[in-house]
Amino acid sequence: MFMRVSTRILPAVVSVLYKSEDVPRKATPLSFKREQQPYYDLSVKIIRAKNIVGGDFLTEGDCYVSLRLPTASVVDYQTKTISNTNNPEWNETFNYRIQSTVKNVLELSLYDANVKGKKLLSSVAFDIGKIQLGHSLNTTIDLKDKEQLEVEFHLEKCNDPPNEILTNGVLVAQPCTCVETKVRNVNNAQMVGTGVNTQYNMSLKVDGAYEEEQVTTLKPISNPVWNENFVFHIDKSLDPKLKIDLIQTSTVLQDDMHVEMTKDTSIVGSGSEPLYQLPLGKNVAVTLPLGQEQSVDLKLKAKKCVEDLDVRLSFDLADPEKEFLVKRKKFVARALKKALQLKKTPKDIHVPVIAILGSGGGIRAMTSLYGALSGLQQMHLLDCVTYMVGVSGSTWCMSTLYQDTDWSRKDMKGPILHAKKQVTKAKTSVLSKDRLGYYINALVEKNRSGQSVTVTDLWGLIIESFLDWKENKIKLSDQQKAVRRGQNPFPIYASLNVKSDVSAKDFGEWFECTPYEAGLPKYGAYIPIQHFGSKFFMGYLIKKCPEIKVSFLAGLWGSAFAANLEEILREVIGTSNTWMQNLHDAIRVTDEHSQSTQLQMRTIIPARMLDTIVKNLFVSRLTAAETFNFLRGLFLHRMYEQNHNFMKGQTTHLDSSPNYLTPMANQLYLVDAGFSINSAFPLALRSQRRVDVILSFSFSRGSPFKVLKKTEEYCVEHDIPFPKIDVPDILEQSLQECYVFTDEKNPRIPTVIHFPLTNATFRNYKAPGVERTSEEEKYYGSFVLEAEQSPYSTLQFTYTANDFDRLVDLNCYNVMNNKDIILMVLKQAMARKR
Structure with a gap:
């Protein structure tokens, strides 16, 4: 009126x-609270796929499945590739340790590994919350057309002690661990090739850590001793691993140009050390094998970050x-x-x-x-x-x-x-x-x-x-x-x-x-x-x-x-560019009757390559x-x-x-x-x-x-x-x-x-x-x-x-x-x- x-x-x-x-609005706590939450063991068995349209008009598909669960692992897992069949069968099992408090959504992506490179055929997002503790869930996921993916899930209690978390009901924070890494020396370092000037580089990396890859250099190669310290901030619940590569770089001096030119770089040793079981506050001596009788002596010490968060969760x-x-x-x-x-x-x-x-x-x-x-x-x-x-x-x-x-x-x-x-x-x-x-x-x-x-x-x-x-x-x-x-x-x-x-x-x-x-x-x-x-x-x-x-x-x-460009055109034209919707990946909800606390399972069918290029140009x-x-x-x-x-x-x-x-x-x-x-x-x-x-x-x-x-x-x-x-x-x-x-x-x-x-x-x-x-x-x-x-x-x-x-x-x-x-x-x- x-x-x-x-x-x-x-x-x-x-x-x-x-x-x-x-x-009326729901009453929800405004500030964070501290909780002890258990871990669970999750196994995912990729059984088979059916009626997959892959390959080209002369061959059938070379299919594999990629698994991504970023709340449990910093790396993606992948099945082996089954060649020349549109009905591949893997029967491979992958294991995760998941946190009960966080939203765990597993992404299963089906790829065709053809000669031109991998091609994403379809992807599905699966809410782990659908699985009952102590039970197995065998499900057949409908992809596009008549394509299907058969997967079996099993969830059990984990023997690891519970994890202390802070949460405001939307975000979850966990203890951050600082790992001090001291590289002492390399044993039995081996030289490959006959370069005039040779130096060793050592690369240290922890996937998912705050710090990027760290590299240190030493010349000459005889009895390389570093005694250098490196620090990595990690989330121990994601099963992080310290990865070390020993890299040899050989160079040759060109007299006519008076410059040093790189001739050859090769990895002469590699190894990894799990970090999630490191005890807090104790020095741990580790001799990490790098292959070919080479090894590196490390001293590791894990420390808990200060208790109070610097981000206010409220x-x-x-x-x-x-x-x-x-x-x-x-x-x-x-x-x-x-x-x-x-x-x-x-x-x-x-x-x-x-x-x-x-x-x-x-x-x-x-x-x-x-x-x-x-x-x-x-x-x-x-x-x-x-x-x-x-x-x-x-x-x-x-x-x-x-x-x-x-x-x-x-x-x-x-x-x-x-x-x-x-x-x-x-x-x-x-x-x-x-x-x-x-x-x-x-x-x-x-x-x-x-x-x-x-x-x-x-x-x-x-x-x-x-x-x-x-x-x-x-x-x-x-x-x-x-x-x-x-x-x-x-x-x-x-x-x-x-x-x-x-x-x-x-x-x-x-x-x-x-x-x-x-x-x-x-x-x-x-x-x-x-x-x-x-x-x-x-x-x-x-x-x-x-x-x-x-x-x-x-x-x-x-x-x-x-x-x-899309926003500029919408402002000029005055309406949304509806034709742009046809350029996006198709998303289809495949379980509309899931509980309200669980995400609906969505199958994602990627857009064509040309459509993707045009969409990226606009957005x-x-x-x-x-x-x-x-x-x-x-x-x-x-x-x-x-x-x-x-x-x-x-x-x-x-x-x-x-x-x-x-x-x-x-x-x-x-x-x-x-x-x-x-x-x-x-x-x-x-x-x-x-x-x-x-x-x-x-x-x-x-x-x-x-x-x-x-x-x-x-x-x-x-x-x-x-x-x-x-x-x-x-x-x-x-x-x-x-x-x-x-x-x-x-x-x-x-x-x-x-x-x-x-x-x-x-x-x-x-x-x-x-x-x-x-x-x-x-x-x-x-x-x-x-x-x-x-x-x-x-x-x-x-x-x-x-x-x-x-x-x-x-x-x-x-x-x-x-x-x-x-x-x-x-x-x-x-x-x-x-």
Whole structure:
């Protein structure tokens, strides 16, 4: 239904009021808990396949099966290849030790090993949770057409002692083991060949360890003695093995060129040593055979990493944010008393939580947010705000403001004048020789610190130049001073974690940065902001890198250019490219009646090679901000999909493929959150933040209600309370400045006051209730934001002074012209808190 709300300034402002059902949410523990969980022994027998269409028109298939269970083994197993038959029979058994707490999904992939190389015929994902303890399960899996794969599973108790784990109900962390490896000497080293100059290289590697392959060199070969130490951080539950290769390199000197050229490299010895049974805290001497009577003397010592995790596993707010909320309520209570002309200062429990959401939109969004904040400040409402959440261009405004620890308590004219100076200045200097030299040095320094460097980092430095931050060394943690006393709203900066080869429409996880933490609310996993970009493994900080400065983060938050070709076309065309669906692998659910706690078994039929090439061309993302994944080494809980805090997508979404979710990735790919929803509603709507009123500022071009409609879809999908958004087309054709969406009967649903970017009455009023009279005033107010030659294009980074002033004044006016609406909503919010 619709309701007209009259004010003394604006003749009629539309307020849209809707009702929605109050759906109870499941209660789920917010913090981690410590558990002792047993191991199980799993055997997988690959029996046979039938009716396989492999080979070519002259021959039958040469088939084998690959087994991948990344929660139990760091290596994939493989059957032998059965040649020239479409009905191969293997009868091979593979054994795993699995963890009972984690989600174990076995991938069985059928390959044809033809003369041109292996070809994937089909793949199936099987949830080990379907197998009953102490029982065997013989199953025939339907692949494509009439093809079948027969497999037998058996699950038994394991004699190994139980494993201690930490879990928040979605992620599982286990003890990390540090193995110190001392290579003492090689016995009976043998030389192969007759090279002039010969040296030994020794390669040490542990599959699945945090550390990469480590290589050491020694010349000459006689009695090679190393006495070198190496360290590997491992997950002992994955049956890791230390692999050592002794490599001989022979070189010959070419006199005519006076250079040394490599002639021959060969492995002259190899061996491996299991690590999962190493006792903790004891030195273990090992003589490892390398073949041909060669051996290497090792000293191994396994140590448990420090007990406390460095990754915070919890869906609750961080303690500093909770402390801020207590302090901020005092400021908000006093501000509400003044704004609403109350007789008494309201009690803390009656103080509503109000959040400002600024959308993306480049310099247009940054400039507009300055204007909106100025309007709120002039109405003495800025001190009523608890949170400020930004996307893309809005974060550029926020990150500038929070360099001043008391910015919201000072006149906004100062920051606006500074922004005007930068926005109206020519941008040619950003590509000057001096600036380019600075960019290169800054990127080299970041790389030397051990952090990833991408195109996004260069973009961040360019933004730094746009905003005249010069060589800004400010860190996000410096903003803690701006919220420590509760004196300003709490800032939250949004981005999106995506995959490098998947559209953000199909996979995107909200990522948030605050002055205290960075993290993924979907998994309930956070790290101190000082450690964002450092290297983690199994929940522990392994290598600490310097904190990333805000300049680089600004590029990450506003990296809209990281779009892939599919996303660009969808934005241009306005609809999804449905023909792209035909290029993806076909996925078929083969057991629709499985229990809710188990994944449905899915058969994957790979796309044709040409289709795959075309798909990769459209979905590959080359310019996302890559940073080390602090979830690496953590696993998903066996009940993760049933945990209400886990923001699961649709049934066919990657969220139902645990082996391919973020904990299994080495890198995070962070892009502009505008690829999902161009306003960070999902972060403001976290139930722990208990936001009562949202001041939504949409600075986007195009549909003024797009962010609301997309948010509504997101909330319906994830069972998040949100008012119904059902706006008739006629409202979009004749925009008002302010819309209110609420549910009067359900206090759990926040009220949204939405401000689209529109010039509705500003063209006729220079201030609320004050009409424009002179021609100059009328000209100043008469401009169209959506004009074809509009100066406010998203790709426009330089405004004239007049264009900047008009955009700031427009947004300031739109807020102030709806003061009565805002005050009415705040009064209602306080009443609902009672």
